[in-house]
Amino acid sequence: DVKVTQSSRYLVKRTGEKVFLECVQDMDHENMFWYRQDPGLGLRLIYFSYDVKMKEKGDIPEGYSVSREKKERFSLILESASTNQTSMYLCASRGQLYSNQPQHFGDGTRLSIL
């Protein structure tokens, strides 16, 4: 069965800290995504990666960066955390772009910035 694993379910950090969110998939998918989920706003794409070391900005990349050194692992980095980055973060993977293959999501990391 498809599995996307996010390293932390809950995380509490302080303003100004550098924060790392980790995601691992076991499906050998080329494509991985980071979203944030906020009530009333649905899911908004932060960054995605279509290959190792490749990345593309999504709709809300400001204040974030990503790293993909291995195919199965995609990291989201908050360079200097701010309170407006308190949110639920969801990682997803997908086999082929330009196809009807579904996205498979992890269970999310609820991040609080104090």
Add this chain to the structure above:
Amino acid sequence: QQQVKQSPQSLIVQKGGISIINCAYENTAFDYFPWYQQFPGKGPALLIAIRPDVSEKKEGRFTISFNKSAKQFSLHIMDSQPGDSATYFCAPLYNNNDMRFGAGTRLTVKP
């Protein structure tokens, strides 16, 4: 920009009733129309999807109706059950690639 408008924001239905969630879109380039289901504490998962060359697709108690001219598609849940209580997202794609999520509908099915 808001390309996808989902309604209602929340919905309460009695067990056995019909739940209807709507999604209106602006971009005529959307070419695949999925619905995702998210239970509390879990990530979204694909529930059902439709291509634009058909007007309706049914899988068990779940049906998608698609109206290309009105740029709308809807999810119907027949004989709604308490286990259907979840948040539902429409997430149309264009170029079979760029996925745009609606704001979500929180469905509660009362026993």
